Amino acid sequence: MSTVIYLANQQVQIVTGNSNGKKIVINQGYTLDAPEGSIINGIIMDADSFIGFLRNTWASLRLPAKDVVVVINSSKFVGKNIEMPILSDSKTLEFIEREFTDINKESSYCYGYIPLVTEGKTKRVYAENIPTDFIKDYLDIFTEAGIKIKAIYSGESSIINFVAKTAGRKYGTFIMEIADRMMITTLLFVNGSFYYFNSTRCFHELESEEYAQDMARSASQIIQFMQAHQIEYPLETIILAGVNPLNIYTYSEAILQQGIQVPVQVFSDENVQSGVDIQNCIHGAGGLINTGKHQNFLTLYSSAKKKSDEQKGSKVGIFIILGTVAVMGIALASALTAKVLKNRELKKAKEANESMETQVTWYDMTVAENEFISAQYNSIVGLDENIYTYPVCNTNVINCIKQCAGKYAEISFESFDADTGVVTFTATSKTVDEIYLFIAELNKQDIFNSVDYSGYSYQESTEKWDINVNCTLAESAGR
DSSP states (O other): OEEEEEESSSEEEEEEEEEOSSOEEEEEEEEEEOOTTSEETTEESOHHHHHHHHHHHHHHHTOOSSSEEEEEOOTTSEEEEEEEEOOOHHHHHHHHHHHTTTSOTTSOEEEEEEEEEEETTEEEEEEEEEEHHHHHHHHHHHHHTTOOEEEEEEHHHHHHHHHHHTGGGTOSSEEEEEEOSSEEEEEEEETTEEEEEEEEEOOSOTTSHHHHHHHHHHHHHHHHHHHHTTOOSOOOEEEEESSOGGGHHHHHHHHHHTTOOSOEEEOOOTTEEESSOGGGOHHHHHTTOOOOTTTOHHHHHHHHHHHHHHHHHHHHHHHHHHHHHHHHHHHHHHHHHHHHHHHHHHHHHHHHHHSHHHHHHHHHHHHHHHHHHHHHHHHHHHHHHHHHHSOOOOHHHHHHHHHHHTTTOEEEEEEEETTTTEEEEEEEESOGGGHHHHHHHHHHOTTEEEEEEEEEEEETTTTEEEEEEEEEEOTTTTO
16 A cells, blocks of 8 residues: 655645556545745745654654655756657657757756657657756655655656546547636546647636636637647547536536537546545545656656766765876976966066057957946836836726726626736626716726716516626736
């Protein structure tokens, strides 16, 4: 049996169970809150409080302190789909490392991958890299807490494996959306293979109508992505995970309002046996699936560290030999020629520095450089000022509109057009006499350049008055 801890932000998932390749068995599942601010985006910000949290959690839940799997969801992991020839393990890792040449090489990195699909003489993999220092920090923290780690997986590759082993066995082309308190994770599988991954921050309360609308918009974006990439395989279903099955109607309605006519269902799978609610531990369950050493960043870190130590040792020996030879050659050459060369150099340097031509040249160069830097500075300042004049539809603008609505109208925000500055929202009122009061409040606000009010209409289905109004933000509104 394995113990998996999933870390992304403050909410932590812990599951115990096992997987035999076909069945995934979950014995226990826990959802806990780490100390506030101790972990953000998978990065430990306050090591002392987080170590204390680990110790207390393991003691109170009586969890085993050995053979622990850590699943980390962090943007520090950089992943991409790579199509490549079929190569040996070592050649595959070398090929993947070359694909990440755009990454800053000032730090050392670990490279891992999971296989996706093989076609003829080529294969497609999902590859990731992570700074070795990031893995070392986690090892030090768990060691300090008295917990022995046997594997470290990235959140992305872990959830890709989980979906492939569950929904991926039943459907070919589908979208799976995983909800939690802060993030909506969306995966696209095409023709039986993982194709695209997206993670979106959500600021609404889980299970609320606003959260359902955010999930619907995320699904709509994936469908637009499929259309842009001319994916011809039809979408079979949209699977929702991490949600209450009793609220499936709310989510289905929100998705239907986006014009998506695809069956919607809540995740369940006969290959998953769980003694707890699987919806609360989807990410943690992914860590129970072991897909080999190339996904385990703990093994990859150890190999990279060993290789780095060997390279450092060989480089030191070479540098010592080359340094000794160089010192002997320099000493011999210096003894024979130093006096003559230095005298000549000194004479030439004095003549050059004391000449009028040199002084004038240096002065002209300094003036030109100062003018160039001043021009660059002025351009940057002007650019900042111009950018600041563009309005943004942020929380301040939204709250302003809500305050204007007050008790006069009910507001539902739809979109913001950054090109025109138009904020589009739906406004309804129970009483027609209060509509003009709402419009008057909007006209009083300095943040609006114009309030385009074109009347109202009565909706018998809702027994409310629809208010036809759009607001164009003024310059620098929301800043």
